[in-house]
Amino acid sequence: xxxxxxxxxxxxxxxxxxxxxxxxxxxxxxxxxxxxxxxxxxxxxxxxxxxxxxxxxxxxxxxxxxxxxxxxxxxxxxxxxxxxxxxxxxxxxxxxxxxxxxxxxxxxxxxxxxxxxxxxxxxxxxxxxxxxxxxxxxxxxxxxxxxxxxxxxxxxxxxxxxxxxxxxxxxxxxxxxxxxxxxxxxxxxxxxxxxxxxxxxxxxxxxxxxxxxxxxxxxxxxxxxxxxxxxxxxxxxxxxxxxxxxxxxxxxxxxxxxxxxxxxxxxxxxxxxxxxxxxxxxxxxxxxxxxxxxxxxxxxxxxxxxxxxxxxxxxxxxxxxxxxxxxxxxxxxxxxxxxxxxxxxxxxxxxxxxxxxxxxxxxxxxxxxxxxxxxxxxxxx
Amino acid sequence: xxxxxxxxxxxxxxxxxxxxxxxxxxxxxxxxxxxxxxxxxxxxxxxxxxxxxxxxxxxxxxxxxxxxxxxxxxxxxxxxxxxxxxxxxxxxxxxxxxxxxxxxxxxxxxxxxxxxxxxxxxxxxxxxxxxxxxxxxxxxxxxxxxxxxxx
Numbered sequence: 001x002x003x004x005x006x007x008x009x010x011x012x013x014x015x016x017x018x019x020x021x022x023x024x025x026x027x028x029x030x031x032x033x034x035x036x037x038x039x040x041x042x043x044x045x046x047x048x049x050x051x052x053x054x055x056x057x058x059x060x061x062x063x064x065x066x067x068x069x070x071x072x073x074x075x076x077x078x079x080x081x082x083x084x085x086x087x088x089x090x091x092x093x094x095x096x097x098x099x100x101x102x103x104x105x106x107x108x109x110x111x112x113x114x115x116x117x118x119x120x121x122x123x124x125x126x127x128x129x130x131x132x133x134x135x136x137x138x139x140x141x142x143x144x145x146x147x148x149x150x151x152x153x154x155x156x157x158x159x160x161x162x163x164x165x166x167x168x169x170x171x172x173x174x175x176x177x178x179x180x181x182x183x184x185x186x187x188x189x190x191x192x193x194x195x196x197x198x199x200x201x202x203x204x205x206x207x208x209x210x211x212x213x214x215x216x217x218x219x220x221x222x223x224x225x226x227x228x229x230x231x232x233x234x235x236x237x238x239x240x241x242x243x244x245x246x247x248x249x250x251x252x253x254x255x256x257x258x259x260x261x262x263x264x265x266x267x268x269x270x271x272x273x274x275x276x277x278x279x280x281x282x283x284x285x286x287x288x289x290x291x292x293x294x295x296x297x298x299x300x301x302x303x304x305x306x307x308x309x310x311x312x313x314x315x316x317x318x319x320x321x322x323x324x325x326x327x328x329x330x331x332x333x334x335x336x337x338x339x340x341x342x343x344x345x346x347x348x349x350x351x352x353x354x355x356x357x358x359x360x361x362x363x364x365x366x367x368x369x370x371x372x373x374x375x376x377x378x379x380x381x
Numbered sequence: 382x383x384x385x386x387x388x389x390x391x392x393x394x395x396x397x398x399x400x401x402x403x404x405x406x407x408x409x410x411x412x413x414x415x416x417x418x419x420x421x422x423x424x425x426x427x428x429x430x431x432x433x434x435x436x437x438x439x440x441x442x443x444x445x446x447x448x449x450x451x452x453x454x455x456x457x458x459x460x461x462x463x464x465x466x467x468x469x470x471x472x473x474x475x476x477x478x479x480x481x482x483x484x485x486x487x488x489x490x491x492x493x494x495x496x497x498x499x500x501x502x503x504x505x506x507x508x509x510x511x512x513x514x515x516x517x518x519x520x521x522x523x524x525x526x527x528x529x530x531x532x
Contacts, residue, residue, distance in 0.1 A: 300434075300459060301459070302437070302438075302459065302460050302461050302464075304462060305411070305460070305461055305462050305465060308403070308408075308411060308462045309411075312408070312412060330437075340435065341435045341436070342435045345437055378414055378457055378458060379457060379458070379459045380430075380439050380440055380441040380456075380457035380458055380459045381434045381439060
């Protein structure tokens with residue numbers, strides 16, 4: 001199997017599993033319990049918090065553990081909207097966010113919030129001037145993802161952070177695809193709230209975190225006990241949290257090297273595709289992108305058919321977000337970039353990762369080439 | 382990890398929700414579509430074009446009719462695996478049948494012959510049926526004008 005869907009999820013690193021096992025086997029105490037046995041679980045959670053803070057460039061108190069990137073996004077968006085709803089009821093986001101943000105904003109519209117969904121240019125990036133124009137005295141949150149999960153296009157998050165800081169508006173960024181993978185600590189982006197997730201980092205599923213700047217107001221969305229200082233109730237997923245921290249620090253230590261390696265592999269793959277598959281087009285190629293992602297449109301063939309064709313040849317790729325598999329509508333991200341419905345329908349996403357190598361990419365290229373040629377030969381278009 | 386479509390996966394779980402799941406017959410028709418291609422102009426007695434690429438699928442279908450029977454049938458299809466497999470199966474069901482018989486083929490017949498298709502893909506099976514109906518209409522309209530006695 002050649003796995004090329006790392007933006008959906010990643011295989012768990014053995015070392016991460018090793019770090020987690022003691023907390024599934026022996027150290028199963030509840031971190032909130034009042035005896036020494038459970039205190040070891042509490043210590044593990046706090047050590048994990050310190051580790052993540054260290055790698056991210058923030059203070060440990062600013063890390064909240066959650067169950068998923070989706071929960072982190074929900075907590076960031078709903079939490080600030082609820083906390084600041086009396087000050088204003090306007091939220092600014094983009095048309096290309098992950099559904100975890102997009103559908104949360106749509107839900108908030110039903111609660112009386114007004115939401116601006118900023119368009120993106122043809123390269124897939126939001127324009128800072130457009131964002132600036134959308135801000136009002138009523139704006140209580142700006143949420144713009146760091147790298148898009150479908151195209152890998154990086155958004156001007158640093159510039160946005162600086163802009164909204166001057167206006168005193170909290171800024172959230174969904175950094176699920178980039179946290180621990182860029183050659184700089186994620187809090188260097190300057191956002192007030194940052195979502196990150198373990199299973200995109202060769203860590204476990206069900207473990208994620210949200211960075212919240214100490215001064216940023218945020219209401220809890222899960223209420224109950226006083227875990228996470230009342231900001232996120234629920235008994236901690238101790239093994240998951242340990243795994244998340246381990247995965248995060250491993251990933252951060254490899255980030256610089258991996259960034260270059262993946263970029264070389266990805267660029268070479270794209271060059272081969274462009275050189276030998278007629279009318280193939282790289283979506284987002286005109287903007288800065290994360291190095292592991294390529295999104296390619298093929299004329300007159302359907303993306304889902306390509307993905308099944310690749311699957312039958314042992315290559316795992318996708319048409320877009322795993323959260324939208326089976327959705328008959330073409331990708332909202334590609335449509336927002338100005339692709340026609342037919343172009344968007346004929347697109348696939350290939351996302352590389354730690355086990356990707358030249359040999360695998362060559363085999364994937366051959367399989368892709370064969371699949372597209374075959375589908376074109378039976379296509380009516 | 383085997384693909385979800387692998388043969389050794391005998392006990393295939395019922396996927397619901399967003400996960401697409403095609404059975405082995407559907408995958409077989411996707412990989413080896415029957416009657417794929419075009420008929421030449423002289424072979425063609427009826428032609429149907431349905432669907433719209435901008436809506437996700439399109440199908441072209443050609444038939445050659447001899448003594449009221451569909452002697453040859455060919456198709457080309459743009460779309461998802463469901464569209465390709467149902468197009469293929471439809472042509473398999475129609476080939477060799479009398480035109481009157483072929484007219485009665487329904488989308489349910491196609492789905493049944495494939496042993497089922499994901500709920501979200503059921504609309505795909507309508508495309509082939511509509512293309513066949515269009516080709517038969519075309520044949521009916523052109524009969525007598527063209528080469529009805531040409532056999």
